[in-house]
Amino acid sequence: MENKIKVLWLDDQHDEMPYFKLEAAQNGIELEAFTSFEEGFNHLEKNLHQFDAILLDGLFFEKKGQSEITISERGIGKAVIRITELKSKRVFPWFILSGKTRFTQDENTLLNAYDTKCYDKSKPGDIQQLFNDIKIAVANQHETQLRHKYFRTLEVFEDKFLGRDNYQNMIKLINKAELSEDIMPQNDFNEIRQILENLFSRLSKLNLIPPPIFTGTGSINGSSKFLDNIHDDFQWKDPNTVHPTIRLITKSLLNICQDGSHADDEKLKYRVNNFVKGNQTPYLFSSCLYLLMDILIWFKDFMDRNPDPEKNQELWEKLQTGSPDNITIKTEGIVEQDEHNNYYCGDILLTYAAVQKMGLKKGARVKILKYRLNKQGPAQYLFKYYSNDVEKLD
Numbered sequence: 001m002e003n004k005i006k007v008l009w010l011d012d013q014h015d016e017m018p019y020f021k022l023e024a025a026q027n028g029i030e031l032e033a034f035t036s037f038e039e040g041f042n043h044l045e046k047n048l049h050q051f052d053a054i055l056l057d058g059l060f061f062e063k064k065g066q067s068e069i070t071i072s073e074r075g076i077g078k079a080v081i082r083i084t085e086l087k088s089k090r091v092f093p094w095f096i097l098s099g100k101t102r103f104t105q106d107e108n109t110l111l112n113a114y115d116t117k118c119y120d121k122s123k124p125g126d127i128q129q130l131f132n133d134i135k136i137a138v139a140n141q142h143e144t145q146l147r148h149k150y151f152r153t154l155e156v157f158e159d160k161f162l163g164r165d166n167y168q169n170m171i172k173l174i175n176k177a178e179l180s181e182d183i184m185p186q187n188d189f190n191e192i193r194q195i196l197e198n199l200f201s202r203l204s205k206l207n208l209i210p211p212p213i214f215t216g217t218g219s220i221n222g223s224s225k226f227l228d229n230i231h232d233d234f235q236w237k238d239p240n241t242v243h244p245t246i247r248l249i250t251k252s253l254l255n256i257c258q259d260g261s262h263a264d265d266e267k268l269k270y271r272v273n274n275f276v277k278g279n280q281t282p283y284l285f286s287s288c289l290y291l292l293m294d295i296l297i298w299f300k301d302f303m304d305r306n307p308d309p310e311k312n313q314e315l316w317e318k319l320q321t322g323s324p325d326n327i328t329i330k331t332e333g334i335v336e337q338d339e340h341n342n343y344y345c346g347d348i349l350l351t352y353a354a355v356q357k358m359g360l361k362k363g364a365r366v367k368i369l370k371y372r373l374n375k376q377g378p379a380q381y382l383f384k385y386y387s388n389d390v391e392k393l394d
Contacts, residue, residue: 005138006050009033010040010079011057011097020127027131036061037075041082048090049147049154049167052138054083055130058098058118073110080114093137097121097130146174153293156300162198170195177286186273188285189260192292196220196254199299206303207312210234224254226316229375230388236316239375246298253291256284331371332393335364342382349374349383354390365393 007029011017014033024031032051034040037060044051060075076096083094096103096111099121103111111118119130138144147154153174157167169191176188200223204214213222213234225231228247229239236242260272276284306312333345343350343360348371350360360366371387 004028004030005052005134005144006030006032007053007055007134008040008044008051009055010037010060010075011035011055012060013057020121023127024131027135029131029134031055036064037078037082038063041079045086047164048086049143049157049164049171051092052141052144052147053134054079054092054094055134056080056094056096058096058100058103077110080110090143091141093134093141095119095130095134142175143171146171146178150174150293152297156296161300161303162195162202162296166195166198173289177282177289186261186263189257189272189288192288193220193254193257193261195292196250196257196295199296200224202303203299205309206306207309208303208306208315210316210318220254220258224251230372232319232370234316234318235375238315241315242302243298246295249291250295253288253295256288332365332367335360335362335366337362338382340382344383345387347384349386350390351386351388354388358390358392360390360392367391367393 005028007024009031011033012035014021014031014035021031021033032043034043044054056076056079058076059073062075062078080094083092086092096116096118098118103118108118119126121127154167154170156162157164157170173188173191197220200209200214200220203209204211204223209223209226213219213226213231216222222231226234227242228251229236229242256270256272259268259270260276262268262273264271264273264277272284306315331346331348333348335343335345335350337343343355343362345366345368348368350366354360358366367390368387369389369391371385371389374383374386
């Protein structure tokens with residue numbers, strides 16, 4: 001996706017102007033053309049975020065399917081009124097390009113009413129001036145500036161990925177970070193969490209997350225665990241399918257945003273709301289937003305490389321209880337510690353989370369409730385298995 005300026009163009013004869021379209025493209029302007037007000041503005045209003053400006057011929061059809069004898073100034077009149085009505089949603093700079101003398105030479109009521117000029121189709125100098133003026137006007141549009149600056153993130157919000165419905169929420173979050181506006185932790189972190197949830201939903205539809213995980217209880221945490229390859233029931237056949245950095249930041253972002261989505265409560269593990277209000281800085285929010293951007297960009301490429309849901313089912317497998325990958329036979333033993341400060345019991349590595357949760361120390365007697373084949377990190381070469389599920393017996 002390039003930083004092109006996208007312009008809605010209404011002209012009943014646009015098919016007869018291929019050289020104009022080519023010149024526009026050479027000036028970094030992409031024209032999407034329609035012959036009628038009805039078609040053009042129906043499309044515009046469904047895709048407000050995709051366009052930067054509007055170009056109007058003096059005369060074009062009001063409705064789709066009309067004959068040439070019905071062409072009048074009603075089309076441009078309705079277009080200008082609608083542009084004004086849309087200002088509450090999006091402000092568009094607009095321009096008129098015509099070859100008709102009633103617009104280029106004669107007194108024109110519409111041009112006078114809106115204090116605007118008409119560029120002459122027949123004059124090359126006017127054409128180049130039009131392109132220059134479009135670029136200047138668009139450069140002053142704040143949303144266009146954001147769209148160009150963050151285009152790799154925002155292209156994820158196309159229909160085939162996360163869809164346009166999420167676009168406005170993302171723009172709002174970006175705008176807040178750009179302007180260092182006051183953070184509303186519970187709302188802002190929840191919106192980031194919702195975008196993550198929508199990403200997981202899309203991955204599930206592509207079978208890049210097993211559908212039973214996303215449709216079951218605890219779908220968000222379950223999806224994160226699967227992507228991190230630590231889910232109890234499913235695992236990637238290749239543990240390196242998801243980049244380890246993406247696994248780490250997805251898990252971290254989810255931990256912060258799930259906590260931050262709730263009002264301050266001493267029972268919360270991280271008390272994100274309490275921290276943001278006390279620290280009085282926007283930096284945690286901004287950091288989370290930028291983590292989200294990296295996650296979205298990486299997963300867009302991942303979805304591009306894996307578009308076929310049927311083939312994607314071959315990337316992961318369901319674990320069977322009692323299989324070498326997911327053993328539920330309980331075993332007891334004594335906690336030991338090696339020279340790398342790893343805690344273990346026999347050939348089972350005890351995870352840092354399990355050690356911290358149970359307050360385990362060397363020599364403690366434990367019961368291991370479940371353990372799995374160790375396929376991640378340097379410790380996979382030292383210990384065949386690892387366990388998160390440990391019960392302290394002392």
